[in-house]
Amino acid sequence: xxxxxxxxxxxxQLAVKQLAGVPEWLPFAGLNLRHNPFGECAPRQRAELAVxxxxxxxxVLEGPQPALQFVGDCGRGKSTHLLAMRYALPDAAYVYxxxxxxxxxxxxxxxxxxxxAQRMPCRVRRTTLRRRVPLVLGTxxxxxxxxxxxxxxxxxxxxxxxxxxxxxxxxxxRRLEAARLDDRRxxxxxxxxxxxxxHGRFGxxxxxxxxxxxxxxxxxxxxxxVEVSFVD
Amino acid sequence: MSKCHLSIELEDGVDTFVAGQTxxxxxxxxxxxxxxxxxxxxxxxxxxxxxxxxTGGVGxxxxxxxxxxxxxxTYRYAFxxxxxxxxxxxxxxxxxxxxxxxxxAVIPWSFDPKTDYLIxxxxxxxxxxxxxxxxxxxxxxxxxxxxxxxxxxFAIFAIVIVANPFAWLLAVPIGLIALVWWFVFRFLPRAxxxxxxxxxxxxxxSPGEELRAELRVQPKRNxxxxxxxxxxxxxxxxxSGSGSNRKTRxxxxxxxxTEAGGPQVWTAEQLQRVLLSVRLPETPAYTLELADNRxxxxxxxxxxxxxxxxxxxxxxxxxxxxxxLGGVPAExxxxxxxxxxxxxxxxxxxTSLSFAETVQHLWAVRxxxxxxxxxxxxxxxxxxxxxxxxxxxxxxxxxxxxxxRDGYVVWAHYPDPELPLTLFAPRDRGDEFExxxxxxxxxxxxxxxxxxxHGRLKIQLD
Numbered sequence: 001x002x003x004x005x006x007x008x009x010x011x012x013q014l015a016v017k018q019l020a021g022v023p024e025w026l027p028f029a030g031l032n033l034r035h036n037p038f039g040e041c042a043p044r045q046r047a048e049l050a051v052x053x054x055x056x057x058x059x060v061l062e063g064p065q066p067a068l069q070f071v072g073d074c075g076r077g078k079s080t081h082l083l084a085m086r087y088a089l090p091d092a093a094y095v096y097x098x099x100x101x102x103x104x105x106x107x108x109x110x111x112x113x114x115x116x117a118q119r120m121p122c123r124v125r126r127t128t129l130r131r132r133v134p135l136v137l138g139t140x141x142x143x144x145x146x147x148x149x150x151x152x153x154x155x156x157x158x159x160x161x162x163x164x165x166x167x168x169x170x171x172x173x174r175r176l177e178a179a180r181l182d183d184r185r186x187x188x189x190x191x192x193x194x195x196x197x198x199h200g201r202f203g204x205x206x207x208x209x210x211x212x213x214x215x216x217x218x219x220x221x222x223x224x225x226v227e228v229s230f231v232d
Numbered sequence: 233m234s235k236c237h238l239s240i241e242l243e244d245g246v247d248t249f250v251a252g253q254t255x256x257x258x259x260x261x262x263x264x265x266x267x268x269x270x271x272x273x274x275x276x277x278x279x280x281x282x283x284x285x286x287t288g289g290v291g292x293x294x295x296x297x298x299x300x301x302x303x304x305x306t307y308r309y310a311f312x313x314x315x316x317x318x319x320x321x322x323x324x325x326x327x328x329x330x331x332x333x334x335x336x337a338v339i340p341w342s343f344d345p346k347t348d349y350l351i352x353x354x355x356x357x358x359x360x361x362x363x364x365x366x367x368x369x370x371x372x373x374x375x376x377x378x379x380x381x382x383x384x385x386f387a388i389f390a391i392v393i394v395a396n397p398f399a400w401l402l403a404v405p406i407g408l409i410a411l412v413w414w415f416v417f418r419f420l421p422r423a424x425x426x427x428x429x430x431x432x433x434x435x436x437x438s439p440g441e442e443l444r445a446e447l448r449v450q451p452k453r454n455x456x457x458x459x460x461x462x463x464x465x466x467x468x469x470x471x472s473g474s475g476s477n478r479k480t481r482x483x484x485x486x487x488x489x490t491e492a493g494g495p496q497v498w499t500a501e502q503l504q505r506v507l508l509s510v511r512l513p514e515t516p517a518y519t520l521e522l523a524d525n526r527x528x529x530x531x532x533x534x535x536x537x538x539x540x541x542x543x544x545x546x547x548x549x550x551x552x553x554x555x556x557l558g559g560v561p562a563e564x565x566x567x568x569x570x571x572x573x574x575x576x577x578x579x580x581x582x583t584s585l586s587f588a589e590t591v592q593h594l595w596a597v598r599x600x601x602x603x604x605x606x607x608x609x610x611x612x613x614x615x616x617x618x619x620x621x622x623x624x625x626x627x628x629x630x631x632x633x634x635x636x637r638d639g640y641v642v643w644a645h646y647p648d649p650e651l652p653l654t655l656f657a658p659r660d661r662g663d664e665f666e667x668x669x670x671x672x673x674x675x676x677x678x679x680x681x682x683x684x685x686h687g688r689l690k691i692q693l694d
Contacts, residue, residue: 023247025352026330027323034350035281035328040472042279042286074477099475116475181350214283218325 027221028179031228032187036221037179038172038214043083049178050077050084051170057085060155061111061134067152069117069137069144072159075207078138081159082113085136089113092136111136117143160204165196171206172213172230188228197231235265235342236301238335240349248352250589252317252596255351259296259335261307270338272297276313277334278353283326283481284470284525291316291331314596319520320355320553325483326470327525355516355553421535421543426451430533430545438554440514445547447492447506447533454500458536460492462508465532466517466551471524485517485527508533512551519550587616588646590679594689595649601684608682608689618677618691620644620653625665632656634680634692640665643688647672652688656680661693 023029028036041049060068070078086094093109097119106112106120106128114120117137120128128135129150137143147154172190180187202208213230220226242257249255259274275293280286296309315331322329331353336346392399422428427450434444443464466486472479488510498504520527529551535543590611597603626641635641635656642655642665655677657665664673677693 023350023352025248025321026350027328035330039282039328040285045286211283221323 023181026181028217029181030222030224030226031220032181032185033176033179034181035179036214036217037175038210038217044087045178046080047083047087049174050080051167051174052081052084054084054088057081057136057157058088061136063153065132065134065152066155067135067137067147068155068157069135069139069142069147070157070159071139071142073140073205075205076159076163077206078159079115081157082115082136082138085111086113109133114138116140163199163204163206165192165199168195168199168206168209172209175210190230194230201231235267235339236261236263236269236337236345238337238345238347240333240335240347242333242349242351247350248354249315250354251320252314252593253353253589254312254314254592255333256310256312257333257349259309259311261301261309261337263301263303263305263307265303267301267337267339269297269299269301270340271295272309272335272337274309274311274313274333274335276315276331276351278316278319278329278331280327280329280522280525282324282328282470282525283472285472285474285523287523287525289316296335315351315353317596319522320516320518321352322516322518322520322527324468324485324517324527326481327468327483327520327527329520329522355518416541417544420541421537424451424455424537424540425449425535425543428535428543430547432531432547432549434549435547436550436552437512438552439512439516439518442509442511443531443549445508445531445533447504447508447535449498449504449506449535450502451498451500451504455498456538457493457496457498458538459494460506461534461536462490462492463532463534464488464510464512464529466527466529469526469528485515486513486529516553518552585611587618590616591646591649591651591689595651598651598687604682604684608679611679612681613678615676615678615694616691618653618655618675618693619647620655620673621647621650621671622665622673625662632690634690636692644673652686654683654686654688654690656690656692658693 026034028034057068060066070081072078082094086092089111091110092113093107093111094113094115095104095106096115097104097117099116099119103121103124106114106124111134112128112131113136114128115138117139118141125146129147129152132151135147135152142156144154144156169190169192172195176187176189198209198212202212216230217228220228239260239262240257241260242255255276259272261272272295273293274296276291277288278291279288292313294311294313296311297307301307311333313333319329321331331351332348333351334346334348336344338344427448429448430445431448432443432445434441437443445462447460447462464486465484465488468481468483468485470481470483472481490508490510492506492508517527519529528548530546530548532544532546537543594604594607597607621644623643623645626643632641632654636658638659640657640659640662642657644653644655645651646653655665661675664675675693677691679689680692681690682688683690
């Protein structure tokens, strides 16, 4: 049996019976899922699953000396945007500035993507900005002023403004699709009304929603046939 | 638009394997255009999923094909791959481990099509416990290495402190706090209890086995005790994110708390022995250390002293698939336990292993003398239905302790994999090995050892 996850027509919340050919030993086989869809992802998978308007952001980079900065708090999707752009731009260089430990050097690239850019020390920042290469930054702090000082045309995106009920619906349903076990059968889907309730409860904190959904989904582990309720 | 589609079929549709076992199947490639394939990579792999940062590994990988695929064709490529030997498939709350057979076609200047097939890899059996697990002293070795690293860091820190007078401003309060903590929580309880030691007898054990520990106290004067509490905890510890985004989640898979003794007085200079034991659950929740995903087992003991800081200690244990053969207890295990293990191996066909499996595991570790020895030691004297392709009967060589007096020594090999064997046959069976035609010989025998010089498994025939 092929376990390749492919897209499938939308189906509302549904009950999936245990089916022949599906590995019954998987805890979420009853929901036609390989695993809990809301667990941690590897960076590559996170980029593949990102719900990001790539074309829109790539167009920004076509201008003269562009700097695109994604600004927001933790868990709002800054890193996800950067990872998605990293894999969409083969010539791009990516660097993450950790909170502790040795400082990485900023690599050379046609476009330089810098995650946690607010942690860049002044000297490193100065050297990087003097290169005048197109930049994509993920940052908690608005770096508009310093970027303009070095001649950058700055485009600022407040990531929390990108998050609404329809976008959350797409984000979570993509996660559910990626965990699909059998491409001939449907998987549970989150409705926009449920996403709206999550949005109301957690605001724009997508990571907090994922953690909540992870815990909630664990209730269905080992169950054969259930209707999934994503939110109380 | 995809030019080719990959799928995987496993032999006989079997999707459950033992760690290290060979997975056989086919990768099926269907093309709708001419495709240049730089590599068709097939591998067995494992990966974690759940709350912790994802980690994984590869069991074995092969390149099944390189070349041109023509449009509208279906191609099949057979593969034989060993599953990763560790960790086994595990489904917990925050921590999960899944194995898969993965196939990926590397296509130049194009999206690389890929597919996978989830398989279940069962934990090591009795035999594998001896051969495939990390050596028992690995944890101790790691702990020793950590101590060395810790000492080096402390030395560097101390030098920095001494060299920088301003650092004293910080070091003095930190040092004072540490000293007070040590005095209150370490020195005072020990001063009241006198000689006190907590020891776990079985540091490696399997699900369903009894965990035994002991608290020994010899107080200098009479002391009153409120209670002694012993806890055994199995816990998933998963870490996600990094730096300021780092989060740790814990889920208890097993918790046992027992009050080993109520209010009592321990008499001066009398050795008090508090024996502690608990049977672990049969749940296969083995100790796992997979980067940011761990399953830990630990024991904690707590002596509640009235109006005085309590004495506490803890010790970790490892839960492994089958500790009876691989584990080395701190104290000799009682004979009944060892005997019951042997009896189980002989009597229970589900836990005993076939000769084919034994050979397969030996073949896998044949280049590792230590693993080979552990494996052979684990199966010595066990009866097996032996299969062999006879090579020749030797004229000499029956001076081996395992050889029969006036018997015969026969060189042979197992059919697949071709592990060399030395058969010691009694004299009355000599005719069976005089004429042979490369057909498979079958008979009953016991493994008597391993001939390291010739790389042969020694078998004494019944």
